[in-house]
Amino acid sequence: MAIGPSAVERWLDLSTEELRAQVTRLVSARLPGDHAVWQAIRRHPALVPRIRGVLSGLAATAAGSKDEAMQRVWISNARAALDQVVPPPVKAVRKPAVEEAPAEEPERAIDLREPEPAQQRQPHKAIPSMLFQEPS
16 A cells, blocks of 8 residues: 555554554655645544554564664654644735825834932841740
């Protein structure tokens, strides 16, 4: 089975082993998070947790192998691609062509008064020390 947005539709019906093989191929393909395959996967809420489980299994089997570091990076990138939220495209809004004279900003007035003195702060009162008595 090929990796593509149309193939993702059939992943819902795959057994765990078949899905694991497909996810392994997907992880090693290192597709960016905004790729059409990841978008197709995120559209299926039932498929996302299954793929998370397969990714956890892949991380467990990669432990102790000579390529463990590389596999972990690829798996973490795949998890990030699953979590990625791609906002819908924003439609451009045409602004009406209205010619207006630019509004003049009023000049800022400079306050030449002297600042009022802050209230006199009272010095902190000394906190009395506490004496503890031993129980008799």
